[in-house]
Amino acid sequence: GNRTFTMIKPDAVENGHIGAILEKITAAGFKIVAMKYTQLSKRDAETFYAVHNERPFFGELVEFMTRGPIVAAILEKDNAVEDFRALIGATNPADAAEGTIRKLFASNVAENAVHGSDSDENAKIEGDFHFSGREVF
Ligand code: ATP
Numbered sequence: 801g802n803r804t805f806t807m808i809k810p811d812a813v814e815n816g817h818i819g820a821i822l823e824k825i826t827a828a829g830f831k832i833v834a835m836k837y838t839q840l841s842k843r844d845a846e847t848f849y850a851v852h853n854e855r856p857f858f859g860e861l862v863e864f865m866t867r868g869p870i871v872a873a874i875l876e877k878d879n880a881v882e883d884f885r886a887l888i889g890a891t892n893p894a895d896a897a898e899g900t901i902r903k904l905f906a907s908n909v910a911e912n913a914v915h916g917s918d919s920d921e922n923a924k925i926e927g928d929f930h931f932s933g934r935e936v937f
Contacts, residue, residue: 886900
């Protein structure tokens with residue numbers, strides 16, 4: 801697939817990293833085909849992260865993802881899902897490779913600066929969750 805979905809999470813927005821993260825994304829060859837500045841409701845976050853609802857950190861994750869605004873975007877590039885996961889690095893920034901977005905901008909395993917879809921199927925589901933057809937170019 802040639803598209804993936806990302807969010808710049810509340811921690812990175814609070815810490816003033818929106819511009820630097822978008823610069824890393826575009827410098828890596830991703831084209832932004834949809835983007836918005838928004839805030840998730842509790843129900844939005846519970847729906848988006850439904851696959852994690854049995855995990856011990858689910859309540860903490862919903863609380864974190866709803867505490868402030870985020871940037872949601874759909875990105876286009878060959879091999880988008882895999883290449884974007886490489887660009888952001890491991891879930892825990894302590895394990896993330898040098899130069900990755902999480903290594904540079906994440907605080908910890910929970911507040912890890914960015915989301916990246918883990919499959920083409922989820923990229924489509926997640927993009928459709930956030931954007932209507934007229935908002936995607
Ligand atoms: P994302 O889906 O956000 O791109 P990921 O696929 O790298 O992240 P997952 O294991 O799917 O990681 O976890 C989803 C999100 O839940 C993480 O990005 C992080 O914000 C949070 N999370 C993961 N593990 C923990 C943990 N042990 N404690 C608290 N929060 C966690």
